[in-house]
Amino acid sequence: MKFFLDTANVEKIKYFADMGLVDGVTTNPSLIAKEGRDFEEVVKEITTIIDGPVSAEVTALDSDTMVEQARELSKIHKNIVIKIPMTKEGIKAVHTVSKEGIKVNMTLIFSPAQALLAAKAGARYVSPFVGRLDDISHIGMDIIESIRLILDNYDFNCEIITASIRSPLHVVDAAQMGADIATIPPDVMDKLFNHPLTDIGLDKFMKDWESVFGK
Ligand code: E4P
Numbered sequence: 001m002k003f004f005l006d007t008a009n010v011e012k013i014k015y016f017a018d019m020g021l022v023d024g025v026t027t028n029p030s031l032i033a034k035e036g037r038d039f040e041e042v043v044k045e046i047t048t049i050i051d052g053p054v055s056a057e058v059t060a061l062d063s064d065t066m067v068e069q070a071r072e073l074s075k076i077h078k079n080i081v082i083k084i085p086m087t088k089e090g091i092k093a094v095h096t097v098s099k100e101g102i103k104v105n106m107t108l109i110f111s112p113a114q115a116l117l118a119a120k121a122g123a124r125y126v127s128p129f130v131g132r133l134d135d136i137s138h139i140g141m142d143i144i145e146s147i148r149l150i151l152d153n154y155d156f157n158c159e160i161i162t163a164s165i166r167s168p169l170h171v172v173d174a175a176q177m178g179a180d181i182a183t184i185p186p187d188v189m190d191k192l193f194n195h196p197l198t199d200i201g202l203d204k205f206m207k208d209w210e211s212v213f214g215k
Pocket of ligand 1: 006026027028107127129131132163164165183
């Protein structure tokens with residue numbers, strides 16, 4: 001299973017990359033805006049830290065401009081993957097740019113039907129947003145299971161990025177369901193490490209050692 005980091009914060013990317021935990025990075029307009037830095041500059045810097053797919057999102061709604069932006073963004077680095085939203089215009093854009101060898105991560109996927117359309121149009125990745133489905137009282141992880149089944153039935157060259165992850169449980173569920181990738185926000189990545197029994201156990205080992213051998 002691959003781990004992507006869902007952030008545009010280069011310090012956080014470096015922090016987890018040093019542990020060998022980052023296979024790629026996903027950004028979106030909200031995450032880029034949060035950093036308050038130039039879009040292309042940030043994305044370029046991320047490609048110097050991570051040798052893996054880095055998603056950069058188009059900001060147009062019409063297919064022609066999406067295609068133009070996709071072509072421009074893909075010039076930044078060979079690892080750039082273009083994020084295109086799941087709309088009819090988006091599907092048209094995926095169909096065009098995927099034939100040019102540009103890799104697309106189709107974003108804002110909320111149903112298995114949308115994922116099927118994206119894969120059919122040529123998307124290299126689909127990003128189902130599980131947390132936002134949970135937010136409206138749908139079990140987000142259910143669509144991961146369905147999309148896995150659909151993609152396994154055929155030979156689409158399309159990987160599932162479990163996105164909009166809100167908790168460690170989403171990551172574990174994604175792994176159990178066979179999602180290819182989880183794109184994880186830094187705060188959730190931190191939480192994956194934690195278990196109170198690890199802390200209690202380590203504390204006891206240290207105290208027992210020190211009681212006999214000193215510090
Ligand atoms: C994924 O590619 C998206 O950028 C991200 O996971 C969205 O997460 P959110 O629903 O927490 O904003």
